Amino acid sequence: MKKILTDNNGGIFGVFNNIEQVANGYICDGASYQTIVTGEVTVEEVADDYTIPQPDVIEIIPPAKPTLEQLQKQIEELQKKIIW
Numbered sequence: 001m002k003k004i005l006t007d008n009n010g011g012i013f014g015v016f017n018n019i020e021q022v023a024n025g026y027i028c029d030g031a032s033y034q035t036i037v038t039g040e041v042t043v044e045e046v047a048d049d050y051t052i053p054q055p056d057v058i059e060i061i062p063p064a065k066p067t068l069e070q071l072q073k074q075i076e077e078l079q080k081k082i083i084w
Contacts, residue, residue, distance in 0.1 A: 001045045001046065001047070001048065002015050002016065002017060002045070002046050002047070002048055002050055003015075003016050003017075003018075003019045003043055003044065003045055004016070004044050004046050004050070004052075005019060005026060005028055005033060005041050005042070005043055006041060006042050006044065007038055007039055007040070007042075008039060008040055008041075008042075012052050013028070013033055013038070013041070014028065014031075014052070015046065015050055015051070015052060016028040016029045017029055019043050021043075024036065025037075025038065025041075026041065026043070
């Protein structure tokens with residue numbers, strides 16, 4: 001079984017083979033997680049094939065650039081509004 005270290009908000013620090021509690025936090029596969037930095041944490045056992053859930057990918061498509069004809073039309077419309 002593997003273990004995960006999570007914070008109070010459900011954030012996962014990682015999936016580890018070994019988690020050891022020490023005086024100022026946890027040692028997880030050799031990396032130190034100090035509770036003064038992480039806050040209170042929880043250790044949970046998970047299956048060996050557990051993977052951290054990934055957020056959905058959001059594709060951002062930039063708006064299309066106006067054509068020359070569209071720009072000329074906008075200019076003509078603005079010129080009609082100008083009081084000479």
